[in-house]
């Protein structure tokens with residue numbers, strides 16, 4: 051937590067994986083929603099852009115990735131494996147996936163289980179799934195708005 055003009059700011063990070071950029075767009079829309087809450091500052095990082103040790107600098111951590119063959123994308127799973135030695139007690143978090151066809155929530159549920167197993171200090175308070183029109187996208191029309199609203203709701207929970 052940092053303080054700005056006497057207000058305590060909650061630091062939030064969205065860690066994502068993305069091949070074609072759709073999950074990145076969702077991560078950025080969620081971060082925009084969280085940043086609407088003036089008590090939060092949220093950044094977005096791809097798995098290769100942050101060292102797992104740095105996760106302890108954040109009050110809340112969200113994870114998102116595409117569904118690849120009914121599983122969360124491998125790079126994010128590897129990131130979670132590496133992060134399992136970091137002490138993250140008392141933090142809150144959420145997970146999300148992107149998918150095509152009939153696989154709503156399939157990778158997100160597995161991601162949720164994995165985070166609970168590997169990072170038991172994080173209390174997960176949200177899970178959401180976002181649909182792309184095909185393997186390369188684009189996202190369906192309403193998905194970025196849904197992501198923004200998810201971020202706003204997450205931001206509100208940070209204050210309570």
Ligand SMILES: Cc1cc2nc3c(=O)[nH]c(=O)nc-3n(C[C@H](O)[C@H](O)[C@H](O)COP(=O)(O)O)c2cc1C
Nearest residue numbers: 068069070071072073116119120148149150153185
């Ligand atoms: C190797 C591979 C396997 C995939 N398998 C599935 C799948 O089993 N179920 C599904 O819903 N989508 C599957 N997809 C579609 C991805 O979910 C889609 O490419 C992704 O949501 C796009 O996100 P991105 O732009 O962030 O990479 C697969 C995509 C790839 C590249």
